[in-house]
Amino acid sequence: MERENFDIFVSGGGLSGLVAACAFGRLGLSVLCVDPQPPVTTQGDPKADRRSTAFLQPAKATLERAGVWPRFAPYAAPLQIMRLADAGGEAGEIRYLADFDAGELSDQPFGWNLPNWLLRRELLAQIAQTDNITLRMGVKTGRITARAAHALVSLSDGTQVETPLVVAADGRNSPIREMLDIGVKTWRYGQKAIVFTVSHPRPHNNISTEIHRSGGPFTLVPLPDVKGVPQSAVVWMETGPKAAALMALDDAGFTAKANLRACDILGPLTVNSPRNIWPIISQKADRLTGPHTALIAEAAHVVPPIGAQGLNMSLGDVQVLVDLLESGHSAGSPEMLAAYERARMPDITARVSGVDMLNRAALAQSPDLKALRLKGLQLLNETTPLRRAAMRAGLGA
Ligand SMILES: Cc1cc2nc3c(=O)[nH]c(=O)nc-3n(C[C@H](O)[C@H](O)[C@H](O)COP(=O)(O)OP(=O)(O)OC[C@H]3O[C@@H](n4cnc5c(N)ncnc54)[C@H](O)[C@@H]3O)c2cc1C
Incomplete structure (x- = not known):
């Protein structure tokens, strides 16, 4: 079986996975990102994502550091x-x-x-111009086996990837989260x-x-x-x-x-x-990490669209991972993953609870x-x- 090496493997090419790939690529690391669904990048396509994303100030800073803000x-x-x-x-x-x-x-x-469809178009254009990021659409992440120094990831195209860090950006029903047996509260x-x-x-x-x-x-x-x-x-x-x-x-x-x-x-x-x-829905994973693996974005947290928190929280996840790598942590090491969990879990818990409370107030029926x-x-x-x-x-x- 063909085996390739990447510094970081990103599972999922939704908006979070694509931004994460750009942010890690900007650090000079080799990145592979896969997704079974090719992104829709034109407004007229019936399958286009009609949502828009309001990026708050901290998210803009992350996008600037990832080198994509000038495109947006x-x-x-x-x-x-x-x-x-x-x-x-x-x-x-x-x-x-x-x-x-x-x-x-x-x-x-x-x-x-x-608009989200436009974000996807610009992120793909950025990735196409970045030699150290590889994007494979129509490819699904399969089994992941953790070894001491790296993880072995089997892909649906029959290839295998060896990487010290798997970033699970594979959405609210995250197959990687399930593989790691990490529970969620919904x-x-x-x-x-x-x-x-x-x-x-x-x-x-x-x-x-x-x-x-x-x-x-x-x-x-x-x-x-x-x-x-x-x-x-x-x-x-x-x-x-x-x-x-x-x-x-x-x-x-x-x-x-x-x-x-x-x-x-x-x-x-x-x-x-x-x-x-x-x-x-609101949803929160019980843990954000497993061996050589960090859950980010909707794999880790989902909130109702109130106060534009969802993808903004996801960029908060990406920024912490970038900061840890920049500060010299070895990618995917137990220390790095523990630091990620410590840095993100309190903020995620507070925001999921806060938005849940606001949504319940918004739903109020009784006078x-x-x-x-x-x-x-x-x-x-x-x-x-x-x-x-x-x-x-x-x-x-
Ligand atoms: C109505 C609405 C409005 C919103 N407005 C805002 C807003 O203004 N501001 C904001 O910050 N957030 C907003 N959000 C939230 C935001 O849109 C989401 O957080 C974001 O789109 C989710 O992106 P994601 O990349 O985490 O997940 P997804 O987009 O679900 O991407 C996950 C990807 O993983 C892939 N995948 C699944 N299985 C595998 C596998 N085995 N291998 C590889 N890939 C796999 C999927 O194909 C998918 O492409 C809104 C949400 C909603 C519902």
């Missing part, structure tokens, strides 16, 4: 203000509105938003997110707006204008049956419902993409809980130290 920057819409609105009543009128301005903390925006909410893009007559002014009602938030995230027309990405969270009913509507019926839910915040919305639907949600938002907005602490925590500080 021309397509990024800055997020200067996070607007949280509490809506209620049959007509869905806004009862309270709070603006959290990044200018209160620094001269930088909270984050920068980009929270289900009976909730789904519908994702699509819209154009609208009023400019978004770099404001990301989360409109909360029972069922979950309706979030409009700025995208760059197209031919002078303002655009936003929408994440609409609803209970499972309501989301299924919305997905079953024709375009006109769906647009009408979306406009009702958007409370006219940006003027009449025109839905201009197909809709994708995503199940919403008492809805009143509490509104009071909580008022308190947060009107108490300056609390407001600033919440903004810093959201940013990953």
Whole structure:
């Protein structure tokens, strides 16, 4: 059997795996990344990922160090203000509105938003220009055998890889996590997110707006204008049956419902993409490491799309691994993996619990809980130290 050597093997070429490959490649290490599914990199493809990612300040720093930010920057819409609105009543009128301005903390925006299909396109272009990163699409990770000095990874193309460090970026159902017998705790909410893009007559002014009602938030995230027309990405969270009913509507019926839910915040919305639907869960792995292996991203943690935490946490995982390698740890050594677990587990635990709590508050059905949600938002907005602490925590500080 053909056997190759790589400094790092990344299993999974989702956004996290691709960024990880770029970040490790930037250190001059030889990297192999495999994925059975070739990424979709064009907007018009029916299988395109319609989600967008709001990269918060720390994630941007990681992308800069990985050398990919200059590719993203021309397509990024800055997020200067996070607007949280509490809506209620049959007509869905806004009862309270709070603006959290990044200018209160620094001269930088909270984050920068980009479509996921475009991120994949740019990451592949970066990898194609980097000699020490090899990407094999249509190839699956099979059995992994840990030896003292390295791991032996069998691939579905019949080859074998010898590497001191396996990075499992193979998603929420991570086969590597299962192989290592690492358990997970999963929270289900009976909730789904519908994702699509819209154009609208009023400019978004770099404001990301989360409109909360029972069922979950309706979030409009700025995208760059197209031919002078303002655009936003929408994440609409609803209970499972309501989301299924919305997905079953024709375009006109769906647009009408979306406009009702958007409370006219940006003027009449025109839905201009197909809709994708995503199940919403929280999940946390019991451990982040096994012999010669580090779990990252959704293999390690999944959160509902509130406060743009998911992929941002994943880039936090990548950054810690990069820092450990840069500070002289030997790749995949027990010391490096223990340091990774120590550095990441407390932050992951706090964020998974925090986002779970926020999502439960957003789901609140009873009038008492809805009143509490509104009071909580008022308190947060009107108490300056609390407001600033919440903004810093959201940013990953
Ligand atoms: C509606 C929605 C909106 C979101 N918005 C934001 C946001 O604004 N900001 C943010 O930070 N996060 C956001 N997130 C979260 C973010 O999109 C995810 O965290 C991210 O896309 C997951 O990437 P991943 O690489 O971890 O996993 P995946 O994309 O699932 O990639 C895993 C890859 O592993 C591959 N794989 C599986 N098995 C194998 C195997 N045996 N061998 C090799 N490869 C394998 C799969 O084919 C897949 O390509 C959002 C999530 C949702 C649902």
